[in-house]
């Protein structure tokens with residue numbers, strides 16, 4: 476239970492409508508002086524990025540920090556999250572500075588430290604999140620410590636399978652990633668989580684109605700004071716209160 480904090484849940488027809496709602500949340504954050512945007516990858520935020528690209532919003536004086544990156548993939552690798560961000564947002568709407576973990580860093584501990592320093596120097600005003608079918612956020616898989624900062628994480632089999640659609644073969648999906656920890660994510664002043672499609676319905680039910688449970692990492696968001704959840708009808712299907 477969330478101790479009285481209300482999570483705003485917006486149910487939309489589909490992911491296109493979801494992207495439009497999300498764009499409003501971004502516009503509002505910018506109007507309120509947001510300087511640092513926390514960004515996410517995956518299929519879910521694609522419509523949001525389309526809306527942001529089409530909008531008049533200006534990110535040229537803002538900083539972005541991303542949640543995660545696959546260990547072993549460089550920024551020029553089409554499957555990397557660095558590449559994804561350039562394709563979906565940065566090429567069209569550049570920021571003053573955009574940070575992602577470096578999947579090719581030789582010294583992993585130094586890379587984690589570097590990213591934590593970036594986050595300390597750039598507190599996130601609005602963090603965009605998707606959600607894994609198993610309730611993961613970033614790459615914080617079930618059982619992740621709820622107070623962790625950036626770290627190297629092993630992907631679960633379910634995440635490897637879910638993300639295999641972006642790779643030629645399932646064997647090509649990296650087994651590790653650098654991810655902002657749940658503690659880092661919870662530092663954001665405001666959080667916007669999106670979920671579209673029936674595969675996310677169970678995770679969304681746990682997120683909105685379940686108890687806080689480290690086995691469903693997203694449920695910790697119930698303890699955050701400013702969370703908006705945008706879901707389509709399919710992802711909202713198991714919610715009891717609509």
Ligand SMILES: N[C@@H]1[C@@H](O)[C@H](O)[C@@H](COP(=O)(O)O)O[C@@H]1O
Nearest residue numbers: 516517518519605606607613614
């Ligand atoms: N690390 C990412 C998450 O940030 C993302 O939210 C999730 C869902 O992805 P999708 O939006 O493609 O369903 O999967 C990946 O594992």
